[in-house]
Amino acid sequence: GAVVSQHPSWVICKSGTSVKIECRSLDFQATTMFWYRQFPKQSLMLMATSNEGSKATYEQGVEKDKFLINHASLTLSTLTVTSAHPEDSSFYICSARDRGSGTTDTQYFGPGTRLTVL
Amino acid sequence: GIQVEQSPPDLILQEGANSTLRCNFSDSVNNLQWFHQNPWGQLINLFYIPSGTKQNGRLSATTVATERYSLLYISSSQTTDSGVYFCAVDGNQGGKLIFGQGTELSVKP
Numbered sequence: 001g002a003v004v005s006q007h008p009s010w011v012i013c014k015s016g017t018s019v020k021i022e023c024r025s026l027d028f029q030a031t032t033m034f035w036y037r038q039f040p041k042q043s044l045m046l047m048a049t050s051n052e053g054s055k056a057t058y059e060q061g062v063e064k065d066k067f068l069i070n071h072a073s074l075t076l077s078t079l080t081v082t083s084a085h086p087e088d089s090s091f092y093i094c095s096a097r098d099r100g101s102g103t104t105d106t107q108y109f110g111p112g113t114r115l116t117v118l
Numbered sequence: 119g120i121q122v123e124q125s126p127p128d129l130i131l132q133e134g135a136n137s138t139l140r141c142n143f144s145d146s147v148n149n150l151q152w153f154h155q156n157p158w159g160q161l162i163n164l165f166y167i168p169s170g171t172k173q174n175g176r177l178s179a180t181t182v183a184t185e186r187y188s189l190l191y192i193s194s195s196q197t198t199d200s201g202v203y204f205c206a207v208d209g210n211q212g213g214k215l216i217f218g219q220g221t222e223l224s225v226k227p
Contacts, residue, residue: 001163032213038159043204043217091159097213105149105213109161 002028002098006110013084014118021079021113023094029074030096034107035067038091050077084117091115120145120209124218131195131225139190139221141205149208150181151215152190156201164190164203195225 003026013019023033031052036044048058048069056069066088068080077096081088093112097105121144131137143150152164165172165179167188172179176195181188192199202222206215 034214043219044206044215046214046216049212049214093159093161095161095215105208106163106166107149107151107213107215108163109153112159114159 002026002096002106002108004094004096004108004110006094006113008113009111010114010116012116012118015085016083018080018082019084019115021081021092021094021115023077023079023096023110025075025096025098025108028096028098030077030098031074032097033071033077034095034097035069035077035079036093036095038093038112040091044093081115084115086117089115089117120147120207120211120216122205122207122216122218124203124205124221126221127219128222129224131223133195133197133225133227135195135225136191136193137195137223139192139203139205139223141188141190141207141218143186143188143205143207143209145186145209146183147207147209149213149215150188151206152179152188153204153206154199154201155204155220161204192223195223197225197227199223200225 007022033050035047050071052071071077095107095109123142153161169183178191202220206217
């Protein structure tokens with residue numbers, strides 16, 4: 001099946017620093033990727049839609065200047081948390097939509113990145 | 119926007135028991151997926167099932183689109199089935215998945 005990777009799997013940083021998270025589709029091309037955030041014991045909340053070659057679209061309430069998204073190729077999207085603060089600590093998960101031959105709009109999820117901001 | 123409700127929120131089973139998890143959604147959808155989130159946070163695709171019935175081993179799922187619900191059946195449960203099960207739908211929003219709150223399943227040996 002389709003595989004999505006994320007890097008790093010976990011990161012600890014000091015308040016005020018920026019952190020970049022990579023999301024890659026390993027065996028398929030993804031014109032669209034999605035970024036989600038999950039707090040402990042809660043569900044996944046969609047943050048933004050990442051479109052290859054164009055600007056990301058953000059969900060209501062998500063600060064686009066704080067969560068910078070770049071989708072530079074058909075297999076890579078990056079999320080940069082700028083000037084991170086403790087309240088940004090969360091589990092960040094990406095997904096990619098495989099629209100390859102014969103498949104439906106199934107989304108495949110990366111393993112997630114656990115961010116802790118001290 | 120579309121609302122997704124899952125029930126029950128928690129479920130404790132003895133190994134070998136069967137269970138049914140439910141997902142209700144408030145509007146028509148063109149994508150519905152069931153996932154299992156393991157203890158490390160990885161979401162595992164179980165089914166892509168906007169309508170109809172599918173089976174994969176001990177798991178099966180049925181979606182009745184006209185009545186806006188989906189069911190996930192787990193038979194002969196095993197301890198490795200423990201974790202959180204999520205239903206997620208795309209209500210014709212360009213692929214955006216809206217997740218339910220999940221059902222946390224614990225299977226005891």
